[in-house]
Amino acid sequence: MNRFRAQRAGERRYDWPMPLRIAMIAAECEPWAKTGGLGDVVDALSRSLGRVPGATNGLVEVFLPRYRSVPVPAEVAGSRTIRVPDPLAPDGMTELTIVDIAANGYRLRLIDHPPAFDRDGMYGPPNGSDFSDNAWRFGLFCRAALETLRTEPETPVDILHLHDWHSGPAAIQRDAWLADDPILGRAAIVTTLHNLAYHGWTDRTDLRQLGLLPGGGVLPAAADGVDLIREAIIRAEMVNTVSPGFAREALVEPGGFGLSDALAAKGDRFVGILNGLDTTVWDPATDADLATTYSAGDLIGKTACRADLLERVGFDPADRGAVLGMIGRLDPQKGFDLLHDAAPRLLAGGARIVVEGSGHPELAGGFRAMAAADPDRVALIERFDRVMARKIYAGVDFFLMPSRFEPCGTGQMISLRYGTPPIVRRTGGLADSVIDELTRPGEGTGFAFDTARPESLAVACTAAIKMRAAEGAPWDALVARGMAADFDWDRDSAPRYAALYERAVAIRRA
Ligand code: GLC
Numbered sequence: 318m319n320r321f322r323a324q325r326a327g328e329r330r331y332d333w334p335m336p337l338r339i340a341m342i343a344a345e346c347e348p349w350a351k352t353g354g355l356g357d358v359v360d361a362l363s364r365s366l367g368r369v370p371g372a373t374n375g376l377v378e379v380f381l382p383r384y385r386s387v388p389v390p391a392e393v394a395g396s397r398t399i400r401v402p403d404p405l406a407p408d409g410m411t412e413l414t415i416v417d418i419a420a421n422g423y424r425l426r427l428i429d430h431p432p433a434f435d436r437d438g439m440y441g442p443p444n445g446s447d448f449s450d451n452a453w454r455f456g457l458f459c460r461a462a463l464e465t466l467r468t469e470p471e472t473p474v475d476i477l478h479l480h481d482w483h484s485g486p487a488a489i490q491r492d493a494w495l496a497d498d499p500i501l502g503r504a505a506i507v508t509t510l511h512n513l514a515y516h517g518w519t520d521r522t523d524l525r526q527l528g529l530l531p532g533g534g535v536l537p538a539a540a541d542g543v544d545l546i547r548e549a550i551i552r553a554e555m556v557n558t559v560s561p562g563f564a565r566e567a568l569v570e571p572g573g574f575g576l577s578d579a580l581a582a583k584g585d586r587f588v589g590i591l592n593g594l595d596t597t598v599w600d601p602a603t604d605a606d607l608a609t610t611y612s613a614g615d616l617i618g619k620t621a622c623r624a625d626l627l628e629r630v631g632f633d634p635a636d637r638g639a640v641l642g643m644i645g646r647l648d649p650q651k652g653f654d655l656l657h658d659a660a661p662r663l664l665a666g667g668a669r670i671v672v673e674g675s676g677h678p679e680l681a682g683g684f685r686a687m688a689a690a691d692p693d694r695v696a697l698i699e700r701f702d703r704v705m706a707r708k709i710y711a712g713v714d715f716f717l718m719p720s721r722f723e724p725c726g727t728g729q730m731i732s733l734r735y736g737t738p739p740i741v742r743r744t745g746g747l748a749d750s751v752i753d754e755l756t757r758p759g760e761g762t763g764f765a766f767d768t769a770r771p772e773s774l775a776v777a778c779t780a781a782i783k784m785r786a787a788e789g790a791p792w793d794a795l796v797a798r799g800m801a802a803d804f805d806w807d808r809d810s811a812p813r814y815a816a817l818y819e820r821a822v823a824i825r826r827a
Contacts, residue, residue: 364421376472377422467495473500560724593805638668655774724745740778
């Protein structure tokens, strides 16, 4: 059942046969709460779906925990209290508040329960560990979302769209306790996998946080715990991950992080959909955080952005040598260690390096030491600074994403749009979104390498730097192709989710 229509320029490509009510249940949603790409995608997809005339009747909503850091506006669209089953409450029930906010194109629904969410940190304390009661916190969050939807029968929810392990409890709850509910029983689950490395594993001894018991009807008696992301896969009508390339990798271990059997069992109910990029949020022609805006037709402003960035990080702006930038969680997944180890060679070749990110203390320490030893050539911005990040996307000459694995990745799409060719490892969504100039000369939008080794990164960087230094038409054409790459949510990604929803509904109602 494919509702894609032939597309003429500027015309929307799809048309939904029926209005669907879609409820996202997610641990992050930009700009309210975000630690990574998950937050961007939940927001941008929800907005894109909401823009489709008639498709959803404007009924896209996003359930989000009200963490301490969530800025609640003085004026909210509505607020009500509900009582929901709480496995740890003395009488088994807890009262919590649903705060509705009219977000930009969808309805944000905050689950407010201070004992669970009014803490320093979303998933754990700032030292990087997890809260020991995360199963309870996210279980209660999911149950509150389901109970809210259940008490709104006027427009029954059609799709429960779960994201990563945090919303896994909702899949268990629907099947275990709400399968016969007239509203939730007919709702289909779509699970989107953004990161398979985090499973939400809950030990046997912690199962009561979720209201589960081994042998209690949901889990086998011998269960040593529950894997929440696995449950979200098994119980979903449709499952997707955020690029076709990563979907293929995930079907074969170790690419599936122990889940490839569950994914393979879904058959054609497991697909890859490349994330979009929000081109209104990421546009060098309108970006107010840049020293000067610019566009593909007029790149003079990019030179000013480069000078502005280099001055800010203490580099010589007159030096034409290549500046390499990298932004993200300082995490081995992202390959920061590869850059760290390749750095001596790159620096010796005349390159300079700007890194922004925080996380892994050892990685941070390594870059800190490097920046202290060579402040004219290495800069570390050891925090997540949104404004600086934009200045880096615009101001550096190359953007690095040497990820070990990458379900999709956002930075490469942003840097393409900002006219900064990316250098990526050929994996997952990076391979799907960057065309490698080294293997497809004259067609490339960036540069790719295969092996997760510092030497391979250095070789790719060296080739890229050489091409830039030649300053000719091939280089300009590469930059232009990158800036023209189109990852628009409305045109491609959101219609694919629409098709996924339709299939999920059809499967559920069959
Ligand atoms: C996770 C993945 C990243 C993806 C993002 C949004 O952060 O690691 O590759 O882009 O989710 O889907």
